Amino acid sequence: MRQSPYLPNRPLKVAVLGSSGAVGSELLKILEQRDFPISELVLLSSERSEGKKIIWKDEELVTKKTTKEEFKNLDLVLASAGGSISKKWLSTIIDQNALLIDNSSAFRLDKNVPLIVPEVNGSEVLNHDGVIANPNCTTILLTLVLAPLNKLSTIQRVIVSTYQSVSGAGQLAMEELKLLTEQYLQGNPQKSEVLPYSLAFNLFLHNSPMLSNNYCEEEMKMVNETRKILNIADLKLSATCVRVPVLRAHSESINIEFADEVEPKDALEELKKSPGIEVIEDYKNNRFPMPNDVMGRDNVAVGRLRTDISQSHGLELWLCGDQIRKGAALNAVQIAELLIPKK
């Protein structure tokens, strides 16, 4: 058992597990940008990616193969290497009295593991016992916007269709999208290897495994994780997740039913004062959030709030957020920051 839910009050020995992936690289960037208190940074990777040199804070670091030895004296592990890797090393991490902030879905629905979006349910972060889960990218973006609106009137039902960038499928998928598109433009045949189908000027329904209710895993992550984060166990939510030929920012088209009427202007005011959110809404000039607006940025952009003409008490809106940043790496570092004792 940990003595305190907080991280030690000194520069920390931190490991990034999965350091050579898209989210891992972004984690390193964010730790540097936010001047996270680090005494030593250990880059862990698979055997395949071992020995990769990475410049961090003007220092050359080398990725190491993940072994039990490497976890010694660690304070914090930021993991983005998939669920099986996180599960494999969890007991080693906990034995070290270190904290795991895990980007996989392995522990998200475990009722003993907090699932945190700092701006939404940051107050629950202390309820951990060595592991805190980082939600799925689409869920982070969605809950960040739903939570402030839920203060105005209880949300009854949400219908969402996503426009998910290829970064969610990893660094290799991003490179493949560029390659396939180049092949298309040169009039050559496209053969996808990372993606299930070519995304060059094409799109497809999210290819995560299908569940027995005919929703895919990605869609049910949105349902179950949103319920847990917003603490509305019976929230009605259905999602259609779609992969589009965009590089690293997700968009979501969201239809909300509230218990009472919510005026778009009140919703807008609430969103404007909410942390992590930026409103981009100019009806006169037809200017609303686009993936290009948020690429590489921390804030989630929201706009196009309007009274739903198809129901009472309904609002429709649109958001874009950087999948790698707020949708993954930034949120994980923000969780860690909540656990740094305040001076």
Add this chain to the structure above:
Amino acid sequence: MRQSPYLPNRPLKVAVLGSSGAVGSELLKILEQRDFPISELVLLSSERSEGKKIIWKDEELVTKKTTKEEFKNLDLVLASAGGSISKKWLSTIIDQNALLIDNSSAFRLDKNVPLIVPEVNGSEVLNHDGVIANPNCTTILLTLVLAPLNKLSTIQRVIVSTYQSVSGAGQLAMEELKLLTEQYLQGNPQKSEVLPYSLAFNLFLHNSPMLSNNYCEEEMKMVNETRKILNIADLKLSATCVRVPVLRAHSESINIEFADEVEPKDALEELKKSPGIEVIEDYKNNRFPMPNDVMGRDNVAVGRLRTDISQSHGLELWLCGDQIRKGAALNAVQIAELLIPKK
């Protein structure tokens, strides 16, 4: 007043108005492929596109500037040159006792003008007085799928998010998407001229003019045209229209509420036997419609039918259809075919 709603029972003198655009070119292709009975084909265009040589049925035709003279003795005008052009020439066409099948939105909501999707409300085609309207692309695809389902149980409410290809913005926009993408891949800045913003690995909410209810014209076309075609005046429908970096096929994510419960398998059976529809649905292999499946093809592809987990009596589904073909040119030619007297 026309003596008969039918076209004359002989090869026809046909004009294509807007013959050099994306839909115009496809109209020519379809007239040839379907062996439409033509005695003479006149290609009309703006002054700017005058004199363009086009091969049609191994014959070289030359586009002519649109003047009153050119409408002489015409039987049929297929127009795809925008609403103001169609309005300008309507009286000339009617004076000739010719029929205008118009692809613009100019006459669609006129209660004296039939708005036709042949598979859905083809029986209303005879109620014209010289002009028949071709619906908006997204509406054609949507109603083609909603109409068979409405037979199973009355549709109460529809929420749709679109993934619209750039072809809807015209031939130049298609070329611009390729150019902008090439510039992106070469690391050069992208400057859009036809599109309001770069679509290279980006997307944006449909940029048609905003209306007073904060829905854009494109979205309200879907609402109003769907109500007229399905003949459900009070159908609750809300749409979010989005332009995505896809070349010529639209996709739609559709959430439907019925009066009674509709089983996905019954819906699937109904769709399978409906003309103009192809079901692509393989849950085991995670294979559903994609834009690439329908590009250049007549059928609209539907799949991913599932019971909506967020409501009773709900179904969710997904469709893809070629915007230029069934979404525009094919539907217009099919309307004309309904008016050819059967031998």
